Amino acid sequence: MLTKRIIPCLDIKDGRTVKGVNFVQLRDAGDPVELAKIYSDEGADELVFLDITATVDKRKTLAELVTKVAKAINIPFTVGGGISTVEDVKVLLNAGADKISINSAAVKNPQIIDEMAAEFGSQCIVVAIDTRNVDGIDFVHTHGGRKPTLLNTQKWAKEINERGGGEILLTSMDHDGTKSGFANEITAEISSMLSIPVIASGGAGNISHFKDVFTFGKADAALAASIFHFKEIPIPNLKKYLQIEGISTRI
Amino acid sequence: MQVAIIKYNAGNVQSVLYALERLGAEAVLTDDLEAISKADKVIFPGQGEASSAMRYLKEKKLDKLIPQLKQDFFGVCLGQQLLCAHSEEGNTECLGVFPVEVKKFKPENSADFKVPHIGWNNLENLKSPLLEGLDDTAFVYYVHSYYCELSEFSIASTDYILPFSALMHKANFYAMQAHPEKSGLVGEKILRNFLEL
Numbered sequence: 242m243l244t245k246r247i248i249p250c251l252d253i254k255d256g257r258t259v260k261g262v263n264f265v266q267l268r269d270a271g272d273p274v275e276l277a278k279i280y281s282d283e284g285a286d287e288l289v290f291l292d293i294t295a296t297v298d299k300r301k302t303l304a305e306l307v308t309k310v311a312k313a314i315n316i317p318f319t320v321g322g323g324i325s326t327v328e329d330v331k332v333l334l335n336a337g338a339d340k341i342s343i344n345s346a347a348v349k350n351p352q353i354i355d356e357m358a359a360e361f362g363s364q365c366i367v368v369a370i371d372t373r374n375v376d377g378i379d380f381v382h383t384h385g386g387r388k389p390t391l392l393n394t395q396k397w398a399k400e401i402n403e404r405g406g407g408e409i410l411l412t413s414m415d416h417d418g419t420k421s422g423f424a425n426e427i428t429a430e431i432s433s434m435l436s437i438p439v440i441a442s443g444g445a446g447n448i449s450h451f452k453d454v455f456t457f458g459k460a461d462a463a464l465a466a467s468i469f470h471f472k473e474i475p476i477p478n479l480k481k482y483l484q485i486e487g488i489s490t491r492i
Numbered sequence: 493m494q495v496a497i498i499k500y501n502a503g504n505v506q507s508v509l510y511a512l513e514r515l516g517a518e519a520v521l522t523d524d525l526e527a528i529s530k531a532d533k534v535i536f537p538g539q540g541e542a543s544s545a546m547r548y549l550k551e552k553k554l555d556k557l558i559p560q561l562k563q564d565f566f567g568v569c570l571g572q573q574l575l576c577a578h579s580e581e582g583n584t585e586c587l588g589v590f591p592v593e594v595k596k597f598k599p600e601n602s603a604d605f606k607v608p609h610i611g612w613n614n615l616e617n618l619k620s621p622l623l624e625g626l627d628d629t630a631f632v633y634y635v636h637s638y639y640c641e642l643s644e645f646s647i648a649s650t651d652y653i654l655p656f657s658a659l660m661h662k663a664n665f666y667a668m669q670a671h672p673e674k675s676g677l678v679g680e681k682i683l684r685n686f687l688e689l
Contacts (some may be wrong), residue, residue: 243613243652244631281676286612312510317633317674337506339635339674362541362570364608364635407608407635436599438606461606491612491631 244489245455246286246462247476248440249469251276252293253322256306258470259293274309280469281314283476286491288314289342289410289464292322293385304336311337319367321410325353327360334361342367342410345383348390348397351404358405367440368406370394372427373414379427386414395431402435409435410464412442420446420468425458432459440464448474448482455488493687495519496531498558498571500538500548508537508568511673515680517687523552532563533687537673538570542594542638543582545570559589564689565665572660572667573638581638589665592643597653608637609652613670620647620661622685630678632658632670640669 251258251273258273277288290310292303307320320333321342330341347354347368357366371386372379372394379394398409411431413424423444432439438461441454445465454460468474480490497508499521512519512535519535520527528534536558538545549555558565558575567575574586579594586594599605612631615623623630632650639656642649650658650669660667666686672679 243609243611243634246611308506311507312513315511315514315674315676315679317635317671335506337510339507339671359541360544362637364610364637365540408610436607438608438610462611 242489244286244491245460245483246440247284247451247479247490248287248289248462248464249276249280249285249476250289250291250442250464250466252291252466253306254293256303273306274313276470277310277318278313280476281316284480284492285316285476287316287462288318290318290320290322291342292320304332307333307336307338321367321369325350327353327356330357330361330366334365340365340367340407342369344369344371347401348381348383348392351400354401354404354406358407363405363407363437366406367408367410368401369410369412370397370401371412371414372424374427382414386412386417394427395434398431398435402437406437408438408440410440410442413444416444417442418467419444422446422450423454423458423460423463425453428454428458428460432461438462445474448479451479452483452486452488455483493518493532494530495533495535495687496528497521497535497537498528498554499523500545500552500554505537508535508673511679511683515684515687523554525553525557528554528557529561534561534563534565535686536565536567536571536574538568538574540570541581542570542573542579542584542586545574546584546586549574549587555587559587562664564686566686567665567667568673569636569669569671572640572657572669575660575665575667576640579638590640590643590645590660590662590667592640592645592657592660594638594640596638600653605653608635609639610635613650613652615648615650615658616655617646618648620659620666621689622659622661622666622682623648624685625681626678632668632672632675632678634670636669640667
């Protein structure tokens with residue numbers, strides 16, 4: 242049986258792991274390679290590395306870090322941040338990344354999703370959406386959630402699916418950093434609408450939030466950062482809890 | 493023992509090399525026909541699109557070499573699919589080692605079944621020395637939209653939408669749809685078993 246995935250996210254800045262509260266204040270949480278190894282040993286199902294300064298600074302994600310991680314761990318990982326061309330993807334996949342994640346570049350030029358999927362296969366193209374609810378309507382935001390667009394989130398998610406995106410990483414900017422739970426409503430809406438998996442992100446604060454996002458939120462995977470980095474929720478405990486609650490996990 | 497990992501333009505072949513390094517095996521990433529022919533074991537990895545991968549194999553004349561190899565050979569993910577007769581992905585004629593059809597998953601109900609099949613799923617009906625020490629509680633990591641149909645060559649199945657060939661075996665050819673190099677301790681065990689065949 243296919244299990245629900247628990248995915249720690251390592252936000253990277255200057256080769257170090259950081260996590261912002263609502264993406265503004267940054268805290269240092271250590272060496273990414275070391276953290277990756279710990280998570281892999283603890284039973285994380287997958288890892289995501291987001292170079293959070295990459296888009297803003299127009300800087301490319303460091304392929305060297307990707308290689309170090311690929312050598313150290315035996316679980317899959319996704320790399321995102323500043324990826325905009327087919328060549329960028331090729332460099333990162335060759336360095337050892339399993340999947341890449343694009344965000345702002347896809348909003349700017351949606352055709353790039355088709356091109357990347359045709360070249361490398363849909364399965365390694367994750368499209369990240371940062372969404373914020375403005376007066377009852379969900380809008381896509383770019384550039385680390387700072388820049389609003391006129392794009393409706395649900396409509397964009399559907400378009401990503403149609404263009405050949407392999408997975409959607411949906412971050413609710415309203416929930417991110419609040420620890421008040423995932424955005425279950427929009428996650429369920431988008432997950433039910435699409436034929437591709439949805440990774441829910443933003444708002445994890447306690448173990449029951451994960452149960453909620455897998456049941457009410459219909460998420461295929463759940464991503465979190467600070468609660469894992471600061472050991473507020475150990476992954477083995479989280480997985481045991483989910484198993485007891487009838488949600489299948491890999492233990 | 494020398495292991496050759498076949499190098500081609502289909503994504504992430506590097507991580508197979510790293511996985512073998514973690515096991516202490518001596519491995520080279522190569523598309524040189526002679527180096528591949530001489531190796532004690534050959535691993536044929538892959539992640540990507542079938543028709544462009546086949547184009548590359550033809551350019552390098554690997555399409556003629558691979559089916560003739562006599563040493564233990566392990567096709568992984570796209571590598572398993574390319575060993576089959578034909579793939580629905582890009583309507584591609586493949587290498588034909590296994591007379592098996594590669595089909596696309598058709599989700600019956602998108603709320604229950606997503607495509608690609610991404611994540612950790614367990615092996616069932618295991619029967620092969622390649623899977624020694626493992627049982628149906630063994631989880632492996634999948635990322636794929638196409639699958640190999642069950643056949644007389646299946647040595648393990650996985651159930652997603654329908655049961656499909658998780659692993660296959662015919663003579664010196666072994667193949668696996670999931671990624672052993674990304675499947676934690678279970679994947680390490682399978683790679684180790686392959687090296688010890």
